[in-house]
Amino acid sequence: MSERRPIIAANWKMHKTHLEAIQAVQKLSYLLDRKDTERVEVVICPPFTALRSVQTLIDSDRLPYGLGAQNVHVEDEGAFTGEVSGPMLAALDVGYVIVGHSERRQLFGEDDATVNRKVKAVVRHGLVPIVCVGETLEEREAGGTQSKVAEQVRMAFDGVDAAAVSSAVVAYEPIWAIGTGRHAEPTDAGQVIEVIRGTLSERVGKDVGAAVRVQYGGSVKAGNIREFMVHPEIDGALVGGASLDPEELALIVKFR
Ligand code: PGA
Numbered sequence: 001m002s003e004r005r006p007i008i009a010a011n012w013k014m015h016k017t018h019l020e021a022i023q024a025v026q027k028l029s030y031l032l033d034r035k036d037t038e039r040v041e042v043v044i045c046p047p048f049t050a051l052r053s054v055q056t057l058i059d060s061d062r063l064p065y066g067l068g069a070q071n072v073h074v075e076d077e078g079a080f081t082g083e084v085s086g087p088m089l090a091a092l093d094v095g096y097v098i099v100g101h102s103e104r105r106q107l108f109g110e111d112d113a114t115v116n117r118k119v120k121a122v123v124r125h126g127l128v129p130i131v132c133v134g135e136t137l138e139e140r141e142a143g144g145t146q147s148k149v150a151e152q153v154r155m156a157f158d159g160v161d162a163a164a165v166s167s168a169v170v171a172y173e174p175i176w177a178i179g180t181g182r183h184a185e186p187t188d189a190g191q192v193i194e195v196i197r198g199t200l201s202e203r204v205g206k207d208v209g210a211a212v213r214v215q216y217g218g219s220v221k222a223g224n225i226r227e228f229m230v231h232p233e234i235d236g237a238l239v240g241g242a243s244l245d246p247e248e249l250a251l252i253v254k255f256r
Pocket of ligand 1: 011173177178179180181217218219220238239240241242
């Protein structure tokens with residue numbers, strides 16, 4: 001279990017121009033040293049418009065960060081105005097794609113079937129999906145957290161082979177905790193994460209369930225990251241708001 005390398009992914013959502021993104025990554029690179037990024041994998045997920053610039057900077061300065069996109073289209077090419085495909089991301093050296101973020105599900109009508117098609121589009125091109133799952137406050141209060149999350153996980157990985165599942169990342173993000181300043185209790189999150197692993201183990205075997213990295217997401221900041229990082233089930237975090245400030249992001253990665 002301790003084999004799993006924690007992964008901190010910065011989800012910048014619809015923030016930062018490409019110039020601001022470059023500045024932020026440069027600043028981050030002054031604040032982090034090799035020891036930090038050996039211990040924790042750092043992935044930057046800027047908007048599409050900044051992917052190329054951030055990739056060039058990572059490349060030219062040999063920065064030890066992964067690059068992630070926040071979305072992808074299910075098809076590889078075609079008449080889909082405004083969309084971006086897996087092959088386009090792969091050609092930019094993008095390594096990760098956030099799939100099924102609750103904002104995509106709630107604001108852009110992505111259902112579990114779409115999330116599944118997106119996961120397949122991502123793995124088809126050798127990229128790693130960061131699959132987001134999580135319950136609403138109503139679902140939590142009705143005691144439906146575990147069944148909701150298990151179903152989202154089952155659907156997202158339906159028909160995806162064991163090798164692709166084992167290198168995937170899942171982000172457990174309770175919707176009521178996203179951008180609210182109210183985070184889940186690490187013990188609670190850990191229990192849901194056990195359900196996530198159990199669900200994947202049933203489908204593709206215990207080894208795979210134990211190998212998948214599962215992050216927590218929802219109001220993570222420098223002041224609370226440590227509680228999550230020390231929990232044995234939690235393999236890092238998907239960080240929104242707090243990741244926009246490179247100083248805060250560096251403190252999160254260092255989690256002292
Ligand atoms: P937050 O967002 O850290 O701002 O709560 C997390 C996310 O949406 O991934």
